Amino acid sequence: MKGYCSLLKRNLAKLIFGFGIRELGIQERKMYENLKEEIKEHEGYRDTVYLDHLSNRTCGYGHLCIEDFWEDNKKYDKEFLEEIFEKDFNIALNDANKILEGKPVNHIAREVIIELVFNIGMPRAKKFVKCLAALDKEDYNEAGNQILDSLYARQVAFRAGKLAAKMISAKL
Numbered sequence: 001m002k003g004y005c006s007l008l009k010r011n012l013a014k015l016i017f018g019f020g021i022r023e024l025g026i027q028e029r030k031m032y033e034n035l036k037e038e039i040k041e042h043e044g045y046r047d048t049v050y051l052d053h054l055s056n057r058t059c060g061y062g063h064l065c066i067e068d069f070w071e072d073n074k075k076y077d078k079e080f081l082e083e084i085f086e087k088d089f090n091i092a093l094n095d096a097n098k099i100l101e102g103k104p105v106n107h108i109a110r111e112v113i114i115e116l117v118f119n120i121g122m123p124r125a126k127k128f129v130k131c132l133a134a135l136d137k138e139d140y141n142e143a144g145n146q147i148l149d150s151l152y153a154r155q156v157a158f159r160a161g162k163l164a165a166k167m168i169s170a171k172l
Contacts, residue, residue, distance in 0.1 A: 001076035035111045036089055039118055047075050053155065061085045062119065072160050092118035099126060103135050109143065112163050119159065120152060128152075144168035 043062035045098045049072050057065040060081035096114040099122065101103070113135075117125045126132075131146035144167035147153060153160035
């Protein structure tokens, strides 16, 4: 029965998170492995539903529990939560690519925006208008400063500082 439930949960997650999301190719997967590990480190991991710093129900590696199947006080399998993370990462990657379309950014700045989208979602990331305008000019220093000069930085100062420093370092 346990195997059946696990299979059911995986298929449900694929249905929920897989629709319309482009699967990554082998090269892209390798390229983003380090970024995934950074995101996991910044997000932390919990195998039960908890309230984040904004009182949002969260599980795994920072997954916002908006679906109906999440239960409080239930321990979820790491394999299931890893699959959720992969889907969330693919969503963030696709959304970041939409935000950055036509912008002349290098891979380091792209990684910062991917992580920003992973953390706060595309709608909030698109509100970083001055940061994105700085990226149009390849002004990575200003883009990093704009991350620091935000409500986001006041809410998650350590993470914002890390992302801003990484953005500033994007200037090659």
